[in-house]
Amino acid sequence: MSEPLQLFYSSLPFVWLLIYVAAAVVSFVRLRTTLSGLILGTAFSLRAVTVTVSFIAHTWVFKVTTMEDYTSPRRVIATMILSFGIPALLLIATIIGVALIPRSLRQLAARRGEAMGDTTIATPGLEVSQGAARQPGDFNLGLALGEGWQAVTRHLGVAIGAVLIYLVLDLIGSFIPFVNILYMLLIMGPFTAGLAILGLKLVDGKQVSVGDVFGGFSQFGRYLGAFWLIFLICIAVELVAVIPVGATLAVAAGLEDSGSLEAGDPTFVLLVALGALVTLALLVIGLALFVVPYTFTMFVIADQRDKGSAVEAFRESARLAKGKRWRIAGSVLLLSLIATAGMIALCVGYLITAPWMMCAMASIYRQLAGPKTADSGVIHAEPATAAF
Amino acid sequence: MTFEEIGNLYSIGNIVVMILTLVGFAVTVAVALLLRPANRGAWILAGAFLLDFLSSVALLVMNLAQDRWSEWASAREILQVASLLTEVVAGLGLLLGLALIAPARKQLVQREAPHV
Numbered sequence: 001m002s003e004p005l006q007l008f009y010s011s012l013p014f015v016w017l018l019i020y021v022a023a024a025v026v027s028f029v030r031l032r033t034t035l036s037g038l039i040l041g042t043a044f045s046l047r048a049v050t051v052t053v054s055f056i057a058h059t060w061v062f063k064v065t066t067m068e069d070y071t072s073p074r075r076v077i078a079t080m081i082l083s084f085g086i087p088a089l090l091l092i093a094t095i096i097g098v099a100l101i102p103r104s105l106r107q108l109a110a111r112r113g114e115a116m117g118d119t120t121i122a123t124p125g126l127e128v129s130q131g132a133a134r135q136p137g138d139f140n141l142g143l144a145l146g147e148g149w150q151a152v153t154r155h156l157g158v159a160i161g162a163v164l165i166y167l168v169l170d171l172i173g174s175f176i177p178f179v180n181i182l183y184m185l186l187i188m189g190p191f192t193a194g195l196a197i198l199g200l201k202l203v204d205g206k207q208v209s210v211g212d213v214f215g216g217f218s219q220f221g222r223y224l225g226a227f228w229l230i231f232l233i234c235i236a237v238e239l240v241a242v243i244p245v246g247a248t249l250a251v252a253a254g255l256e257d258s259g260s261l262e263a264g265d266p267t268f269v270l271l272v273a274l275g276a277l278v279t280l281a282l283l284v285i286g287l288a289l290f291v292v293p294y295t296f297t298m299f300v301i302a303d304q305r306d307k308g309s310a311v312e313a314f315r316e317s318a319r320l321a322k323g324k325r326w327r328i329a330g331s332v333l334l335l336s337l338i339a340t341a342g343m344i345a346l347c348v349g350y351l352i353t354a355p356w357m358m359c360a361m362a363s364i365y366r367q368l369a370g371p372k373t374a375d376s377g378v379i380h381a382e383p384a385t386a387a388f
Numbered sequence: 389m390t391f392e393e394i395g396n397l398y399s400i401g402n403i404v405v406m407i408l409t410l411v412g413f414a415v416t417v418a419v420a421l422l423l424r425p426a427n428r429g430a431w432i433l434a435g436a437f438l439l440d441f442l443s444s445v446a447l448l449v450m451n452l453a454q455d456r457w458s459e460w461a462s463a464r465e466i467l468q469v470a471s472l473l474t475e476v477v478a479g480l481g482l483l484l485g486l487a488l489i490a491p492a493r494k495q496l497v498q499r500e501a502p503h504v
Contacts, residue, residue, distance in 0.1 A: 005469070012472060019479040026483060030490040040486070071389045076397065084401030088408055095412045098433060101489060102422050108490070142421035337414035 013055040020048035027097075032111075034104030039097035043090045050090070054082040139324070139367040141331045141360075148360030151202040152352070159355035162198050162213040166191065189227025190216030196298035199355070199362035219301060225310035226297045233294070237286035241279050248275025288329045293318040295328060299365040320368045328364070335360055395451055402448040409444055413437035429488030436481030439474050446471035 024044035031037030062075040069075065152159045169191070173183030193216030201208045216223045252271050296317040297310070305316050321328055335357040342353030416437050420430035446467055 005465070008469065008472075012476075015476055016479065019476070019483060023479070023483045023486060026486045030486055071391065071394060073389055076389055076394055080397060080401060084398075084405060088401075088404050091405065091408045091412065095408070095415050098412065098419055099415050101419055101430070105423075105490065140421075140424070142424045145418055145422055334414060334417055337410070338418055341411040341414055 013051055016051045017048055020044045020051060024048065031101070031104050032108060034100075034107050036097045036100035036104040039093055039100065043093040043097060047087065047090050050082060050086050057082060137320075137368060137370075139327075139331075139364045141327075141334070141364070144331075144360045144363035144367065145356075147203060147363040148356050148358075151199075151205075151359040151363070152356045154205075155202060155208055158208050158210055158212075159198075159202065159359075160351045161210040162195070163351055163354045163358075165210060166195060166213050186224065189231075190220050190223040192216070192227065193223040193298045193302065195358050196362065197302040199358040200299055200302050200365070202355075202359050203362040203366055215302075222301050222310045222313070223298065226301060226313055229310065229314065230291065230294055230297065233290050234287075237283065237290055241282035241286055244278035244282065245272070245275040248272055284329075288325050292325050292329045292332065293321040295332060295361075296320055296365045296368070299362060299369075303365075303369065305369070320365070324368075331364060332361075399448060399451045402444055402451055406441060406444040406448060409437055409441035413441055423489075429485045429490075431485075432481050432488060433485030436478045436485055439478035439481060443471040443474040443478060446474070 021044075024041045027037055027040035027044060031040065057078055062069070062072070062078055064070045064075075170188075172179075173187060173191075174180050191214075194213040197215040198208060198212040201212060248271050294314050294317050297313045300313040300316045300320075301310070305313075339350065339353045339357040342349035342351070413434055416430060416434035420434055423430050450464055450467055450471075
């Protein structure tokens with residue numbers, strides 16, 4: 001190993017120690033004794049301690065001089081704990097700390113007397129941008145996340161109960177032989193729509209109950225039709241997207257059979273990786289172009305803006321998504337990631353993140369479509385063409 | 389323990405860290421969106437998590453391809469240094485993001501204030 005490289009490796013623990021100590025100090029100074037300040041400050045302090053202990057352990061206690069030293073179970077266990085176990089736990093703490101930052105900032109503002117509605121701290125243009133986000137035809141993901149959270153926490157029991165019922169019945173319906181075919185063909189669509197109905201009701205501040213998860217069965221034909229149309233479009237996009245990776249795999253397998261290429265060869269890996277990349281790109285483009293515009297179909301039917309037909313609901317959804325496909329695609333991806341993040345902690349978190357994301361999606365729809373009026377039923381919003 | 393067993397254990401550790409950094413990225417983006425428009429610090433934090441994720445992907449690739457890349461020692465070394473450097477940059481991003489995030493509180497309360 002060259003001298004500069006050796007210097008680089010040996011200086012890394014000290015660099016990390018400096019970074020973690022500084023991050024702990026910054027957390028405590030910036031976020032004070034709020035919950036996120038305490039969590040982040042402590043997490044970074046402990047990471048600094050872990051780096052130090054790991055350095056000491058690997059330099060003196062588990063020093064590698066022979067192969068046996070490297071493969072010693074004690075050394076492996078210590079490395080796993082110090083390099084992955086503790087850092088992973090502290091990473092979870094950091095994520096929780098970061099998630100609590102907005103709450104802590106509110107507390108800090110309250111402590112400093114920067115009360116809500118205090119016009120002396122007005123930021124020029126802020127009201128305009130907020131107002132623009134509230135214009136029907138446009139949406140603000142931050143606002144949707146906030147509204148979604150408020151909607152879920154207002155009726156936490158109903159939201160969790162509905163998702164729990166959905167998950168249990170979905171599990172039963174998907175795994176029992178024969179029943180799973182019927183479930184897939186007839187039940188899944190209206191059942192999934194029930195979540196959209198509940199999400200929209202929660203965001204609109206209407207009276208909700210756990211039974212709303214079965215609301216999709218009240219307009220069985222329309223929800224089933226919409227579900228199957230979206231499902232078939234997804235299948236078509238996936239079938240086209242999978243062609244490049246299939247083709248490269250076939251070519252690579254052919255070359256392997258003929259003996260001109262080996263399975264572990266870098267050319268083989270590169271060829272398959274290239275095919276996978278093209279497949280991924282096609283999948284992203286295909287979903288953004290042909291699936292994202294119809295994201296709001298279920299909400300349109302739940303909102304009774306579909307004029308009685310699933311096809312009309314598709315048209316209305318595409319109209320709402322017009323000019324915002326990539327923003328909606330990014331939002332859906334982010335919401336899915338957050339919902340999946342709830343799988344940590346033995347899937348319990350999913351009972352919170354799933355209804356939260358469902359309501360955030362409903363809020364995006366509500367922002368785009370505009371509110372329903374009491375007398376005429378709906379206000380049809382034109383898609384926003386310019387930010388002003 | 390054999391080299392293969394050790395490699396597998398480290399790969400599992402890498403995957404766990406990789407998933408966590410991706411979750412961290414998603415959460416930070418959500419926070420950044422909640423703090424709009426004064427979200428510079430939060431966006432830097434999100435970038436830091438993303439860099440951390442990329443670095444753990446690179447380390448995982450190296451772990452998984454250890455046997456096959458035995459002939460490409462120099463390439464592996466470059467990838468390792470690059471991923472470690474990325475990790476350091478991510479750490480600095482985390483630091484900078486935290487330092488810049490507190491001023492967002494004014495915009496946050498103003499945004500939630502009732503419009504007069």
